Amino acid sequence: MTEMTNEQNDRERFIRAYGAMILSRTLDRKIVTAQRQGRVGFYTPSMGQEAGQIGLSMALDKDDLIFQYYRDVALMIHRGVPVESIINQIMGNNEDSAKGRQMPSHFMADEQNFMSVQSPVATNLPLAVGAAYAIKYRKENKVVVASFGEGSSSTPDFHAAMNMAAVFELPIIFFCENNGWAISLPVEKQTKVDVWKKGEAYGIKGLYADGNNIEESYRVAQEAVEHARSGKGPVIFEVKFFRMGPHSTSDDPTKYQTDIVKEGDDRDPVVINEKLFKENGFLTDELIEKIKTESTRIVNEKFDACEKIPGPAPETAFQDVYEKMPWNIREQMEEIL
Numbered sequence: 001m002t003e004m005t006n007e008q009n010d011r012e013r014f015i016r017a018y019g020a021m022i023l024s025r026t027l028d029r030k031i032v033t034a035q036r037q038g039r040v041g042f043y044t045p046s047m048g049q050e051a052g053q054i055g056l057s058m059a060l061d062k063d064d065l066i067f068q069y070y071r072d073v074a075l076m077i078h079r080g081v082p083v084e085s086i087i088n089q090i091m092g093n094n095e096d097s098a099k100g101r102q103m104p105s106h107f108m109a110d111e112q113n114f115m116s117v118q119s120p121v122a123t124n125l126p127l128a129v130g131a132a133y134a135i136k137y138r139k140e141n142k143v144v145v146a147s148f149g150e151g152s153s154s155t156p157d158f159h160a161a162m163n164m165a166a167v168f169e170l171p172i173i174f175f176c177e178n179n180g181w182a183i184s185l186p187v188e189k190q191t192k193v194d195v196w197k198k199g200e201a202y203g204i205k206g207l208y209a210d211g212n213n214i215e216e217s218y219r220v221a222q223e224a225v226e227h228a229r230s231g232k233g234p235v236i237f238e239v240k241f242f243r244m245g246p247h248s249t250s251d252d253p254t255k256y257q258t259d260i261v262k263e264g265d266d267r268d269p270v271v272i273n274e275k276l277f278k279e280n281g282f283l284t285d286e287l288i289e290k291i292k293t294e295s296t297r298i299v300n301e302k303f304d305a306c307e308k309i310p311g312p313a314p315e316t317a318f319q320d321v322y323e324k325m326p327w328n329i330r331e332q333m334e335e336i337l
């Protein structure tokens, strides 16, 4: 009986994971197409990185804090960030929680504990360490996740954050999303060793998973989260997968990349996980079709609705910084309004 229930729970958990992957993929494709049509300005696609992100998300609790980077759309979707809040941010319209003051792809989501993405790469890592310090100081039962690409491990911030997290034995998971490229720089020119192995130099537990495999990423993520939550200190958890899109919509990877994984290839995580989930009985062809059709409907409807929302009013550019607006800022505001 218990076994049946566990099996059912597993099935539901993995169907939900697959659903998040398809919704994220559908949204990604839609935004890139819309950018090409001139309907949005810029985007950093997350295509190819869904499975590893979702595996981690499955192991986290609602109250955990995420200092994410710009390519974490699947992680956001799986944690329950509404599709429209992602689209509103990309469009910088009046419903965007940052009121269009951030570049597209610089998401935040208060309710699901996502901090705001920062443009300079890896600057989220020391901030995440600070949050983990606060959690330990207050004896809260939360963990912090700080995500970044393998290229970002070449920054001073990465090393400072790793060292400080280790010394103070903080509840943080450094989540390295290795997609093989930092814009046009391949990973071989970035680092001589796997990023997770760098944990050893700091006294941090290092873990690795195949980021194309939801089940494996989830299993290893559980170990990472358990370690950090139980007071054993930080973890560096690396997943590897392929960057299937360009670095951003301003990039043309065909200028420097010969082997590009396309949708439907056998290295596409959607194809890989569909096969695995069909083999173990989690998914059927009918269910796959239903999930894909529903995702397309949701994304198209939400996109059209978000496009009708007007841009933020000019005075919003002056709000949310000062409790009492200084006279010189007020003067500037009055000049343009």
Ligand SMILES: Cc1ncc(C[n+]2csc(CCOP(=O)(O)OP(=O)(O)O)c2C)c(N)n1
Pocket (backbone or CB within 6 Å): 071, 119, 120, 121, 148, 149, 150, 151, 152, 153, 155, 179, 181, 182, 183, 247
């Ligand atoms: C400190 C800093 N240096 C350079 C850049 C320009 N830049 C933006 S994204 C990027 C590549 C980052 O690669 P990686 O960390 O591997 O993540 P990916 O984009 O591949 O997911 C670079 C160099 C930046 N934003 N910040």
